[in-house]
Amino acid sequence: MAEQDVIELLMAQHGQIRDLFDEVEQAPPDKVGEAFARLTRMLSVHETAEEEIVHPYARRKLDNGQGVVADRLTEENKAKRLLLDLHQRGVDHPGFWDGLAELRAAVSAHARSEERYEFARLRAHTSTVERRAMAAAVRAAESLAPTRPHPGTESMTKNVLVGTPVAVMDRARDLIRKALGKR
Template sequence: MGDRQTVPELMGDNDVIDLLMRQHAMIRDLFDEAERASAGDRSEAFQRLVRLLAVHETAEEEIVHPYARHKINDGDAVVEDRLAEENEAKQLLLQMDKAGAEDPQFLTNLAMLRAVVLAHARSEERYEFAQLRAQTSKAERRAMAAGVKVAEALAPTHPHPGMESAIKNLLVGTPVAMMDRARDVIRQTIGR
């Protein structure tokens, strides 16, 4: 693990599909961490999960989905289905964020969120990512990966010493605020 997972220039994934699938694995790990966390540590573990989900989904919406709409068979329908799944997860995230990690229903809601997010990830991998890999060149996937790496740098699961406060300042507040800030950074980076 270590630096290779959290420093964009050291990440080995130069294919956007490999990178996003690795993020799906990291999201599963962060769900495990939030579920196992003691009551005192639960809020911080949940915030790391929320940051990665916010940045991951925003990167997909800004970089991957627009590409998929034009490159894969029935792209508009495939992307619309993924966006509907993402919206369901966002609504749950907003409810959980508002209630806080001290809410008696937190673990029940976290299990529901996990089920929704992991079902969404499986659908992406099966219906969107598989076709995207088949319908795009390595250069196209490498270019998309560069944009996703910029976004991922906003939400490392274990920030470098000295970077915690900068990341915390950028990605604080509600999940929607995090997504908005991530969207702004991504758009500036990819020139939109």
């Protein structure tokens, strides 16, 4: 199964993220908030898992892994800041659509860079067993990840120390909003 390989799993998620951007852009006005909430959650969970599992492994395993990961973290921080700004201002803000276009461009460029500079090299320097183990670890990290953007936590250590309590708060907030029928 393709999703047992961490590279295939993450690339499939990149496709899901593209689809979620399309969903937000094509949603009727009364559904934009719900679609944007799904996009926010997916981006937040996906990036946290990469930061906790994939980037530390790439740092150790790849030639110039430090540089490759540093570039990806810079891109991730920019995208998180854009996403947080959109999330805080809300979908009714006059600048929402321009901000969404900027976020989409940043996320797309980041995904292409990951696939080209990190994922392709990881595939060449890891075994099937390693990639399967990383896929399982990514799934576990996603189940505990924050559901909203938190710029400044782009490392495994910060995600573990800060991310876990923040994730609990995010998920509690999600449950309360769901119970109240809000998004």
